[in-house]
Amino acid sequence: MFDDSFVIADIPGLIEGASMGAGLGHHFLRHIERVRLIVHIVDISGSEGRDPLDDYNKINNELATYSENLAKIPQIVVAGKSDLLFEKEKVAEFEKAIGKKVYLISSLTHEGIDELLKVMKEKVEELPPPARIERDEDFELEEKSDQKFTITRLDDGTFYVDGGLVDFLIQNVTISSEDSFAFFQKVLKDRGVISELKKRGMKEGDIVSIGDVEFEWVE
Secondary structure, eight states, X not given: OOSSOOOOOOXXXXXXXXXXXXXTTHHHHHHHTTOSOEEEEEETTOTTSOOHHHHHHHHHHHHHHHOHHHHHSOEEEEEEOGGGOOOTHHHHHHHHHHTSOEEEOOTTTOTTHHHHHHHHHHHHHHSOOOOOOXXXXXXXXXXXXXXXXXXXXXXXXXXXXXXXXXXXXXXXXXXXXHHHHHHXXXXXXXXXXXXXXXXXXXXXTOEEEETTEEEEOOO
């Protein structure tokens, strides 16, 4: 479709309070500062009882609160899940409320995807070349956290996971957030916790306790 290319980074959904460290907070926000263009996607359908305008304003507030530079990065606003939208006038209402053009897409039907890619490419080409990242003389590497873990089988049969990895998850995961919990599950898999639990005999229906989170294992 295009003769050249550009890099797209997927930033998981932020939650309110991310600028102050809630959820995965700074882990994502500090990386967003490097981008030249933000594609801000909102659920226009309200399928989960959410208000697209409220979500849009909250996320932009988190960006501005974290950094003035983030607030200045150009945005393309995208209305996702259009296949679930039955009242098409909601798009026009949303556009009027934010004062920007909104691009309608559906990942299910692929509606609007090609147009969005075209607009993204055109916008990137209009932007000035990326500035060189200046060295921060006061910058210090964060101390690498201990992400080891131990597994103990309690007398009642519960598998109890403890250690530095659990401390890391407690500090950075908000279980009530769908995106944050997805990150929690991914870390458990990537760090070998799930495979080790299975080696220890974990089977469907067993209880696993990780920090304050307790769940029944389901294959």
